[in-house]
Amino acid sequence: MKYYFILGKNPELSKAEIESVLELFDYKFKIIEFKKNILILEMPRKLDVEVINQRLGGTVKIGQIIDQVNDLEKIANKFCQLIKCQSGKLHFGFSLYSLSDKINLAKKKKQIKPIAMEIKRKMREQKHLNSRWVISQEIELSSVIVKKNQLLKYGSEICLFFSDQQILIGQTLAVQAFAEFGARDYKRPSRDQTAGMLPPKLARIMLNLAKIRPEAKILDPFCGSGTILQEALILGYQNLIGFDSSDNAIKYTQDNLTWLADKYNFDLKNIQLNQVDVKNLNQHLDEQSIDCIITEPYLGPPLKGNEPEIQINKNIQELEELYLEAFKQFQQVLRENGKIVMVIPEFKIKNKTKQLDLDKIKGFKFLNQEKLIYSRPHQYLWRQIKIFIKK
Ligand SMILES: C[S@@+](CC[C@H](N)C(=O)[O-])C[C@H]1O[C@@H](n2cnc3c(N)ncnc32)[C@H](O)[C@@H]1O
Known part of the structure; x- marks a missing residue:
């Protein structure tokens, strides 16, 4: 066939x-x-x-x-x-x-x-x-x-x-089901456009790329308004943890998941949401207790496209430091062979592509050889989707 x-x-x-x-x-x-x-x-x-x-x-x-x-x-x-x-x-x-x-x-x-x-x-x-x-x-x-x-x-x-x-x-x-995806994006009660929101379709793609079983324990350590957790619930994953350093983000996620649970009659009893900085994950989670991390991290300040190169370089350096710290924590809380599906930003400024250097991240290998990009024409920030596995 x-x-x-x-x-x-x-x-x-x-x-x-x-x-x-x-x-x-x-x-x-x-x-x-x-x-x-x-x-x-x-x-x-x-x-x-x-x-x-x-x-x-x-x-x-x-x-x-x-x-x-x-x-x-x-x-x-x-x-x-x-x-x-x-x-x-x-x-x-x-x-x-x-x-x-x-x-x-x-x-x-x-x-x-x-x-x-x-x-x-x-x-x-x-x-x-x-x-x-x-x-x-x-x-x-x-x-x-x-x-x-x-x-x-x-x-x-x-x-x-x-x-x-x-x-x-x-x-x-x-x-x-384009109307349902649209509703989960635009009709949910809390949307934080300043922090940048992941389209629900991309959240869905990232969960699917992880290829994980329904009983898996999934963590989004930068949960924002909870898009990844929303799509995880729709796919039937129930052991979910959402952390974010902003208490507003945790409130938005709570509002959105409650709205979704009412709409689809979901049970939220196995979902844990807390205000936690990614640098302190190990204080809130047991060692090797997480099966999979799916996340769109902080991607830097919003861009207008006319930022000087020096500013973009500074943003990139800050993100590299944050991600390096985050991966040290992921190394501790993720089980052996656990996966991370993560958005890594690429900056398109004045016809140049600027990427992060991830070479300092140790203890993981890349699972996807091909370059997977989610972008729209004229966007200054492209999302590269990377799959890591804990060695
Ligand atoms: C791009 S947003 C995530 C958007 C999310 N995927 C969504 O669809 O709503 C990044 C989030 O990272 C959070 N954040 C920034 N620095 C952090 C840190 N050090 N630890 C944890 N969360 C952090 C921000 O508060 C923001 O909510």
Whole structure:
């Protein structure tokens, strides 16, 4: 069986997350294609698409490759054979993706209209079904359009993957719960924009990269407004510890977790929240008592982009000192082979990239070889996601 994953804005990171989740759920898989925002996998066992879709933070759509053709004109016939139609009205739409640099998708898009008209005609004549063709300005339908037009409930989103020789036909089976992620970001009671907030999707990705079992004890020593703890709760982790040096941050986390617990009926009895400076972790936690640390640490003062280089260098030096102290504490409280998934900042100032020197950190090795970046265009601060394991 072949499944496709349409990846979010940071495809390398989304791909690493998918690999990690599939391994955690004991799926075997082989990568068939990885091009821009498209990942196609071959899997010997049926994928529980709902479960995996609910789990992931960096994937926009998941679907199955159901057939292939070598000519776009054959799509209408294939569609009518393959798509199981319920009674009532059929809603359908096409998204086009390219697996080759030579394919001009804008040109292909123009060829879709007569195919869609033929599908409508065939559906009416052969199956006595009225159908609605859902279109968009874009070459691919967004997950919002797919959901709002109820394409998965009353019909189909067909994804066409063009390579030089053939066209793979895919049917979307699930789209990301974007509204729920948005609500956990913008509708929660306490948001501290001055401290910088991690997007819930990234918090989710970081938890998934850790590949940890449900009973694991997870620590976020810079918990801020509690985004990582929120997503951990949603994933079913219950042994959670949130520390922060700011008492306001602890209050925000408390408010947000209480709000979430009410909304989803969660139990917060195994969650410990305290105002603790990272330099004093060992005074509050037993040695080797933590299975995993997932955190976005303090990233320095907010940037406008016009800071002199000397200021950025000073910020970097301060962060290096803080992280070095933090890792000495992590070394004590983390169990053997325990993991740390952590945001490490990279600064993009005046076309230069400035990175932290982490060479002084001892007792850990990096688990991810590839560079995993979460960024938006024009951001001065890029988040690099690093996975460390205690030696
Ligand atoms: C970037 S924020 C974390 C944001 C968090 N991931 C969220 O989504 O809300 C960094 C946090 O580190 C805290 N902090 C700064 N220095 C600290 C220290 N020495 N020990 C513990 N927490 C610290 C700040 O109070 C702030 O809440």
